[in-house]
Amino acid sequence: MSEFTFMYRGRELPESPEKMQKHMEKWRAWFKELESNGHIKDLGHALESSGKVVAGKQKVVSDGPYAEAKDVVGGYTLIEAKDLKHAAELAKGCPILEAGGSVEVRPVQQVSM
Amino acid sequence: MEPSDHLFRHESGRLVATLTRIFGVHNLTMAEDVVQDAFRRALEVWKFRGVPDNPSAWLMATAKNRAFDVLRRERTERTFAPELERSLHSEWTLVPAVEEAFGPNAIKDDLLRVMFSCCHPRLPEVAQVSLVLHILCGFSIDEVASAFVSSGAAIEKRIQRAKNVLARSKRLFDVTSPADFAVRLPAVHRALYLLFNEGYHGASSESTVRSELCEEAMRLLAILLQHPLGSTPTTYALTALMCLNSARLPARVDASGNLNNLFSQDRSLWDQTLVREGLKFLELSASGFDLSEYHVEAAIASMHATASRTEDTNWKEIVTLYDTLMAIRPSPVVALNRAIAIAQRDGPGRGLEEIRAIEGRDRLSAYPFYHAALGELEFRSGEYEAAREHFRAAISLARSSMEHRFLEQRVCACEESIRSFNA
Structure with a gap:
């Protein structure tokens, strides 16, 4: 088993309370399924869309990152999967895809000593 | 835990009502935005952390915090609810005023205040019902449109116009004055009755949509029943x-x-x-x-x-009741139902006579059930060809595929009877 990070990009705004609830329930169901199949290493967190960016040798602190709505990282999860192909397959179940968002699947670098 | 069915939608009505009471009815959209924001946060946090033990309290606390932000940010630019205006402008009184507005008893009354406000005499009944569905039942514009089988643009216009009428009244309806309450109550009854009927007889072909409308009407009516002046x-x-x-x-x-x-x-x-x-x-x-x-x-x-x-x-009793209904609230539709009851009591011939005698009968001609009733009674009189024509007329007016199918079956029954008659 290898580790992967799922980064959820794009803001989801279902247009009614009913649809929001349905959408949230889909996320719960998806996580539950991943969990029961032993794929969740760490459920991770939702991230606020606002924050600060610290950059450069001068350590300039600015508001940001002000990514476009579709690129905002809204949360992340640590996943266990056989390989990258398998991890990407698992990401296909993510409800964010129905809301026009995307899942970035990144292998965690393995350090062999 | 799992959230109960329609939790978001029902909480939406409660929260928008409370925030409207604080912000003032002219800032209804601001209240809706705060609630939308609270739901967005719930969606983001709950999908990772799960639904909290008391989701309603979580949503309320989140909306309340957002409300404080908005009040502090906007209080120099905007006016809020006239009766709270002074308390909201001082940091000393802001917190207790908002806390009180979010208290359990206040919230119940807020729902009624908004319900009564939506039934404003200057609004057409259909606008009142749309507004109730949108604000108190948390239906989006598109969901209201699908309930009324109308276009989103038309409903949006209707709701916007209705909101403007409310905004001009400045204050939410006062539910503590028995005299005002009694005057507005019939309009509220009527709106809830129409909401229920839209579910029961309405044009939407989705039975889930329809039973939801019936449930919503009953839920709001139960809130009205809890109020001493409402029961x-x-x-x-x-x-x-x-x-x-x-x-x-x-x-x-x-x-x-x-x-x-x-x-x-x-x-x-x-x-x-x-x-x-x-x-x-x-x-x-x-x-x-x-x-x-x-x-x-x-x-x-x-x-x-x-x-x-x-x-x-007991059709005899039912006919008598329809006679009473015609005396209280006469309409061609009531007259049609009365005629059907008479047909059950005295036979289809008498029913057809009654239908032909309905005053303002031309107003029924766009109503599919009118033609279907004529078809049914002609069918029972053995006039299968006349019946078939009536059912065909009804088909051309059918509002859903369900009604369509039902009437098609009646046309087939007519044709079978015509064939076996000719054979």
Whole structure:
């Protein structure tokens, strides 16, 4: 088993309370399924869309990152999967895809000593 | 834990009502934005952390915090609810004023305040119902549009216009004044009745949409019943009517999604708990001097609900009740129903005579059930070709595929009878 990070990009705004609830329930169901199949290493967190960016040798602190709505990282999860192909397959179940968002699947670098 | 069905939608109504009370009715959109924001946060946090033990309290606390932000940010630019205006401008009084508005008793009244405000006499009834659905039931514009089988753009315009009317009234309706309450109450009854009927007889072909509208009407009516000024005999009568009619909902559509009329329904599917509730409320409604149309309609519904077979129905009594209804609230539709009851009592020929004698009968010509009723009675009189023409006219007016299918089947029945007659 290898580790992967799922980064959820794009803001989801279902247009009614009913649809929001349905959408949230889909996320719960998806996580539950991943969990029961032993794929969740760490459920991770939702991230606020606002924050600060610290950059450069001068350590300039600015508001940001002000990514476009579709690129905002809204949360992340640590996943266990056989390989990258398998991890990407698992990401296909993510409800964010129905809301026009995307899942970035990144292998965690393995350090062999 | 799992959130209850429609939790977001129901909380939406409560929260928008409370925030509107604080922000003022002219800032309704601001209240809606705060609530939308609270739901967005819930979506983001709950999907990772799960639904908290008390989701309503979580949503309320989140909305309240957002409300404080908005009030602090906007208080130099905007005016809020006139009766709270002074408290909201000082940091000392802001917190207790908002906390109080979010208290459990205040919230119940806020729902009623908004309900009564939505039934503003300057708004057409259909706008009142749309507004109630949108604000208190948390239906989006598109969901209201699908309930009314209308376009989103048309509903958006209607709701925007209605909001403008509310905004001009500055204050939410005051539910503590018995005199004002009594004057506005009939309009509220009417709006809830129309909301229920939209679900029960409406044009939407999705039965889930329709039963939700019925449920919403009953939920709001239950809130009205809890208020001492709201629990009048007429409110009981309306509750009885809704219970007795919803009891029949499970039998209206069969397993393959086909409509069944009252005569062909499997009565064992009727919800007996709702029948008992309905009869209990009907009894409670029988006090005082007012005899409303809801009393009479509930009495008619109780006659159907207590007849275990169509043949056992007391049509004589039902005709008498329709006579009373014609005296209280005459309309061509009531007259049509009366004629159908007369046909049951005295035979199809008498029913057809009654239909032909309906005053303002031309107003029924766009109503599919009018043609269907004519078809049914001609069919029973053995006039199959005339019946077929009526059913075809009804098909051209059918509002859903379900109605369409039902009427097609009646046309087929006519054709079979014509063939066997000619054979």
